[in-house]
Amino acid sequence: MDKEKKKKLLDLFQSKLDRSMRYYLDVCTRCGLCKDACFAYASVPKVEYTPVWRAEVVRKIYKRYFRLSGRFFPFWGDSAEIDDETMKQVNEAAYSCTGCRRCMMYCPFGIDTQAIQSIAKLLLIGNESEPEILSMLADASIEKGKSLDLYKESFIQGIKNLENEVIAKWKGESDQTIPLDVEGANILYVALAGAHSIIPAASILNAAKENWSLSFFEAVNFGAFVGDPRKTQLIAKRIIDEAIRLQVKEVVICECGTAFRVMKHLVGKQPFEVSHIAEVMARYFKEGRIRVEKDRIEGMITYHDPCQSARNGGVIEEPRYVLQQLTSKFIEMTPNREYSLCCGGGGGLVALENEEFREKTGKAKVNQIKETGAAIVATGCENCHTQLGFLNERYNMGVKVEFLSNMVANSLVLES
Amino acid sequence: MSDEIKAEKTMDLKGLPCPQPVIKVSKGIKEIQVGQVLQAVTTDPGALADFPAWARTSGNEILKTEQGGGLITFWIKRMK
Numbered sequence: 001m002d003k004e005k006k007k008k009l010l011d012l013f014q015s016k017l018d019r020s021m022r023y024y025l026d027v028c029t030r031c032g033l034c035k036d037a038c039f040a041y042a043s044v045p046k047v048e049y050t051p052v053w054r055a056e057v058v059r060k061i062y063k064r065y066f067r068l069s070g071r072f073f074p075f076w077g078d079s080a081e082i083d084d085e086t087m088k089q090v091n092e093a094a095y096s097c098t099g100c101r102r103c104m105m106y107c108p109f110g111i112d113t114q115a116i117q118s119i120a121k122l123l124l125i126g127n128e129s130e131p132e133i134l135s136m137l138a139d140a141s142i143e144k145g146k147s148l149d150l151y152k153e154s155f156i157q158g159i160k161n162l163e164n165e166v167i168a169k170w171k172g173e174s175d176q177t178i179p180l181d182v183e184g185a186n187i188l189y190v191a192l193a194g195a196h197s198i199i200p201a202a203s204i205l206n207a208a209k210e211n212w213s214l215s216f217f218e219a220v221n222f223g224a225f226v227g228d229p230r231k232t233q234l235i236a237k238r239i240i241d242e243a244i245r246l247q248v249k250e251v252v253i254c255e256c257g258t259a260f261r262v263m264k265h266l267v268g269k270q271p272f273e274v275s276h277i278a279e280v281m282a283r284y285f286k287e288g289r290i291r292v293e294k295d296r297i298e299g300m301i302t303y304h305d306p307c308q309s310a311r312n313g314g315v316i317e318e319p320r321y322v323l324q325q326l327t328s329k330f331i332e333m334t335p336n337r338e339y340s341l342c343c344g345g346g347g348g349l350v351a352l353e354n355e356e357f358r359e360k361t362g363k364a365k366v367n368q369i370k371e372t373g374a375a376i377v378a379t380g381c382e383n384c385h386t387q388l389g390f391l392n393e394r395y396n397m398g399v400k401v402e403f404l405s406n407m408v409a410n411s412l413v414l415e416s
Numbered sequence: 417m418s419d420e421i422k423a424e425k426t427m428d429l430k431g432l433p434c435p436q437p438v439i440k441v442s443k444g445i446k447e448i449q450v451g452q453v454l455q456a457v458t459t460d461p462g463a464l465a466d467f468p469a470w471a472r473t474s475g476n477e478i479l480k481t482e483q484g485g486g487l488i489t490f491w492i493k494r495m496k
Contacts, residue, residue, distance in 0.1 A: 136442055137435055139473040144465060147472070151465035154481075158461030161483070193462020194433045218462060220435065351439060386433065 001083050005127070009082055010065055012126045016119045017066065024116055025062045027109045028055060034103035034113070039342040040096060043363035051103035051113040054093035058119050061086065087127050094120035094227070095131070096357065098349060100307035100342035121227025134226035134348050141222060142231060145238030148216060155216055156180060162195050162202075169203035169409050178202050181246070182213035187280070188248040188272075190215040190239055190259070192382055197254045200409035201277055207412050208289040212252075215242055219259035220382070224266075225348030236267045243272050252280050255403050257308030257346070257381035264313060276309050278380050281408055282318035285325050292325055292411035299375030299400075300329045304365075304388060305340035306381030319380055322404055326411055331372045341365050345387025355390070362391040369397060376400045378407060421479055421491045423455035424448045430459045430487070437463050438470050445476060445494050453479065456490045463488055 030052055035041050040049035047053050060080035064070040070079040080086050099114035124130040144151055163177040178198065179185070189205060189212055191197040198214065205212045217238045223231030243251050250273040253260040264274040284290040303323060309315045316337050323330050335341070344362040365388075369377055377392075377399050379385055388401045427444050429437040437458045445454050456467075464481070467490050471478045479491040 133439055133442060136470070136474060137438065140438065140466065140470040143473045144469040147469075150472075151468055154464035154468065155462070157483070158464040158488070161486075162461055192433070193435065193466050194460050196433060198461075216465075218466070222435075351435060353439070382433065 001087075006082055009123050009126045012122050013061065013065070013119055016122060020112075021115060021119070024055075024111045025059050028052065028059065028111055029109075031108065033106045033108065034111075037103040037106040039098075039100065039102070039344055039364050040361040042341065043344075043361045048092060049096060049361070051097070054097050054120075055111065055113055055116045057086070057089045057093040058116050082123075087123070087129060090120045090123055091129060093117065094124060095347070095349070095352070095354070096361075098307070098342050098344060098346035100346055101312055102307070102339070102342060105311070105339060118227050122229075125226065125228055130226050131348065131352055134222050134351060135228070135231075137351065138222035138226055138228065138231045138235065141218065141220075141235045141238075144217065145234065152216060159198070159214065162199055165195065165199045166202045166206070169199060170207050170412055176206060179213050180216070182211070183246050184248075185211050185213040185246060186249050187212040187252050188215050188239075188243045188246060188250070189213070189252045189254070189277075190217065190219040190263075191254045192220055192256055193218045196403070196406065197256075197382070200403065200405040201254060203409040203412060204281060204284070204290060204405060208284045213246060213248065215239055217242065219253050219256045219263075221259055221262045222348070222351070224258050224262050225351065232262060233267065236262055239263065240267065240270055243270070248272055250275055252277055255380045255382060255385070255405060257306035257313065257383065260315070261308040261313045276313065276315045276318070276380065277405055278309075278315055278319045278322060281405065282321045285322065290408070291413050292408060293413050294326065294411075295328055296411045297326060297376065297407055300331055300373060301327050301376045301378055302331050302333050302369065302372040302374035303336075304333065304343060304369075304377055304379040304384055305337060306379060306384045307340070307342050307346055309380055310340060311338045315380070319378070319404055322408060323378060326407055331374055333368045333372055341368055343384045343387045343391070345383045345390075350383045350386045358387060358390060359394050362387065363395075366391050366395045366397060369399065374399060376402055378402050378404050380404050421453055423491060424452040426455040426457070428457055430457060432458065432460065435466075438466050441467070441490075441492065442470065442474060445474075445492060448494055450494050450496060452494055454492045454494065456492065458488050458490075459486055460488070463490070467492070
């Protein structure tokens with residue numbers, strides 16, 4: 001690695017060193033309490049899959065270049081030069097961590113491994129060795145924001161093709177199917193690109209007689225997955241600008257944990273509320289705005305808490321409230337809520353299609369699901385849904401993986 | 417008209433959720449030569465906007481888009 005590259009990487013490292021980051025890098029006592037918290041280590045007990053090992057990869061660079069002892073006596077202590085070999089370890093650390101932050105719940109010092117891994121991901125971008133696919137998807141999202149007029153008509157056409165399916169799910173009165181560009185709407189619903197993320201929510205919002213508008217942009221934020229703060233903000237800004245232009249009261253994020261967390265917690269205060277679709281469904285039930293036929297969906301149902309919307313986003317009780325309306329056969333996984341085990345699909349891993357890693361490190365989640373005896377695993381995140389479906393297939397679990405919104409939409413009934 | 421475009425490779429992406437269609441196409445296009453055409457069939461309505469945005473940023477060219485029977489078909493020329 002040449003001097004110029006090294007300097008660039010160290011400047012990037014420096015840019016992340018605020019007070020809390022220095023604390024995370026300084027205080028670890030290597031007690032090892034974090035290791036049993038990690039879904040990957042729980043599935044495959046390898047030292048490289050412990051949060052402390054991943055953090056140490058970054059911490060060694062920190063010790064070498066940002067602490068006095070490392071700068072003057074680099075041969076002392078556990079420090080590491082930043083070079084090609086170290087960057088290989090940085091890659092392994094960053095992309096064997098989903099950023100679920102379960103380890104933080106068990107760390108006596110509250111060390112945020114995801115924050116530390118955000119340094120690792122930024123170094124990989126600086127080294128131009130980040131996963132190309134994630135950067136490419138982030139760039140495509142930004143491009144859509146910059147040149148919406150080029151893609152608007154195609155999107156409108158694609159959405160129009162879905163209208164009959166929305167009508168088929170909700171047969172009640174409604175003067176709308178999938179409204180777009182509605183100024184003054186109460187809700188701007190931000191979906192994913194797929195029909196599965198649009199049709200159920202549209203049926204529910206119409207059933208509740210909501211004044212809503214569908215966003216032109218997809219919720220998913222590949223800038224966050226790849227760990228690029230600039231791209232993360234640019235991708236989120238497309239939605240923020242749309243929400244401000246339409247003067248909506250609330251931005252509702254579809255079942256995508258990272259998209260929700262970015263919009264709710266990482267873009268600062270905005271002139272609108274931010275909610276997860278599970279929170280909106282729970283609200284509609286409480287206000288009597290939607291009704292469902294309880295137990296129309298047969299079989300025992302369990303719920304997988306998506307790390308980014310539950311532990312890191314605070315949406316924990318609302319999905320359970322929704323499930324209580326749908327079924328009398330709900331069973332919790334153990335542990336659950338903020339202590340839920342990651343499924344192993346987050347942090348961009350599903351998009352990377354790293355199937356071998358995802359299969360072996362998903363074993364703890366598989367065992368947890370099997371112990372419930374449930375026939376259906378409900379969840380509220382696209383990444384989790386994809387990963388759970390993948391594990392279901394690989395481990396022959398014989399369950400059905402379902403989105404909460406789809407279950408609600410399929411159980412809707414007209415007013416009695 | 418689609419018969420006029422000869423595709424070197426066809427990818428069946430029906431039923432795949434976001435963002436798998438674009439991911440698979442970005443990998444698939446590397447398996448053909450520059451100047452050759454990839455045909456991709458998807459059911460994802462978002463692909464109508466996502467594929468052109470991906471093509472623009474990745475420097476490839478969408479020659480034609482066709483819709484019908486719930487399917488969306490793209491003919492994409494590898495440009496580099």
